[in-house]
Amino acid sequence: xxxxxxxxxxxxxxxxxxxxxxxxxxxxxxxxxxxxxxxxxxxxxxxxxxxxxxxxxxxxxxxxxxxxxxxxxxxxxxxxxxxxxxxxxxxxxxxxxxxxxxxxxxxxxxxxxxxxxxxxxxxxxxxxxxxxxxxxxxxxxxxxxxxxxxxxxxxxxxxxxxxxxxxxxxxxxxxxxxxxxxxxxxxxxxxxxxxxxxxxxxxxxxxxxxxxxxxxxxxxxxxxxxxxxxxxxxxxxxxxxxxxxxxxxxxxxxxxxxxxxxxxxxxxxxxxxxxxxxxxxxxxxxxxxxxxxxxxxxxxxxxxxxxxxxxxxxxxxxxxxxxxxxxxxxxxxxxxxxxxxxxxxxxxxxxxxxxxxxxxxxxxxxxxxxxxxxxxxxxxxxxxxxxxxxxxxxxxxxxxxxxxxxxxxxxxxxxxxxxxxxxxxxxxxxxxxxxxxxxxxxxxxxxxxxxx
Numbered sequence: 001x002x003x004x005x006x007x008x009x010x011x012x013x014x015x016x017x018x019x020x021x022x023x024x025x026x027x028x029x030x031x032x033x034x035x036x037x038x039x040x041x042x043x044x045x046x047x048x049x050x051x052x053x054x055x056x057x058x059x060x061x062x063x064x065x066x067x068x069x070x071x072x073x074x075x076x077x078x079x080x081x082x083x084x085x086x087x088x089x090x091x092x093x094x095x096x097x098x099x100x101x102x103x104x105x106x107x108x109x110x111x112x113x114x115x116x117x118x119x120x121x122x123x124x125x126x127x128x129x130x131x132x133x134x135x136x137x138x139x140x141x142x143x144x145x146x147x148x149x150x151x152x153x154x155x156x157x158x159x160x161x162x163x164x165x166x167x168x169x170x171x172x173x174x175x176x177x178x179x180x181x182x183x184x185x186x187x188x189x190x191x192x193x194x195x196x197x198x199x200x201x202x203x204x205x206x207x208x209x210x211x212x213x214x215x216x217x218x219x220x221x222x223x224x225x226x227x228x229x230x231x232x233x234x235x236x237x238x239x240x241x242x243x244x245x246x247x248x249x250x251x252x253x254x255x256x257x258x259x260x261x262x263x264x265x266x267x268x269x270x271x272x273x274x275x276x277x278x279x280x281x282x283x284x285x286x287x288x289x290x291x292x293x294x295x296x297x298x299x300x301x302x303x304x305x306x307x308x309x310x311x312x313x314x315x316x317x318x319x320x321x322x323x324x325x326x327x328x329x330x331x332x333x334x335x336x337x338x339x340x341x342x343x344x345x346x347x348x349x350x351x352x353x354x355x356x357x358x359x360x361x362x363x364x365x366x367x368x369x370x371x372x373x374x375x376x377x378x379x380x381x382x383x384x385x386x387x388x389x390x391x392x393x394x395x396x397x398x399x400x401x402x403x404x405x406x407x408x409x410x411x412x413x414x415x416x417x418x419x420x421x422x423x424x425x426x427x428x429x430x431x432x433x434x435x436x437x438x439x440x441x442x443x444x445x446x447x448x449x450x451x452x
Contacts, residue, residue: 016297017290019163020162023290048124048132049128049192050275052115052136054257055107056139056140059104060143062100065242065250066097067148074151075296075297078155079304080306082447083156087221089238090148092226097144105141113126119260120265132192132195133196136196142204149211155297169202241446248385248389255396255425269350272347281361281368285372296377296378296380300381306445308445311443318374319370333365336358360420361423368426376388383444395432399428400422400425
């Protein structure tokens, strides 16, 4: 086993993870801002927007698979010093993300009511959510393009500017939320539609910043001649990484959306409490998201450079760190529960549900943090992307979702019992994850000498 310079390792981990933690935190704050601001308007407005944004959540699952494949290969080629191949990967991501964004934009503009009916049958929630989607759909058109730019910045050691762009967009989004939701500074009071307009304006600015930064020295720009056609060999490598990620993302994204839909059909109080709990979960998960993303880059750089033993040693250390993050996140959730319950305006029944959901979520956070860093960081960094899909198929779709469906619609369990079922998958698969990790199938160099 290769020896690790702990000082250099932690410096590298901090340098990579902190901007991504901040970026994840800022992105989660948008959802928190929507929930808190719309919660001051009406519970129905907050709940409808929370359900409507599940469409973007599903879109993000596809985008994460595409940009994730680009990041896995890009990190290894960066470790190898092959900038030409990274540029071609950039063009490949833009091609696929652009097509995907166009599909989701069309759905939001043409059939928003049908999309909302997946999550709720309440006519008021459907009307509010549909109006939100018609405006927010324009932001979905731009998201894939900006995410491709941000991914390339992240893997080419421009993590700071990456976080600056995302954070700036988020700050503007929150400010625009306040202006258009409440009708400040002479703007019309638009409630839920104001949140959609704020998101769209923020995405326009985010993309403009991405393009602007890309023209600076030391930054990569797309190879436009490769946008429609590129290396078949590289495309095959890309698909080999992307398809398992796509399967895993769909299993996870549709599964999480199913959780929301199941609880949404258990009543407005259950949906409202789950909406708030989801915002808190996303805020607390920022730390493991940042470390997980940094883990993929650190491990990928070493493996792509041919330093397999060092990449393996880094992976083991990062897996151990994930446990520390998991228990710390649990403590934070428990500490925040009384404050969160007092902050939001909900019915008495929804408040009761929220308290129970927060306590259950505290236990769930251990599994979520360990699995995010280990699977989505270390394993993916070495190209071991199939395991995530298999584990989700078994633990989420074979266990958690069937139990939640049976509990909600057949046995009519209490809302908190159904919510606990939705948290089983992350905790239940920890032993399997640890067993698979120790096979070290992820210790592999994915690069080619002339991929382009």
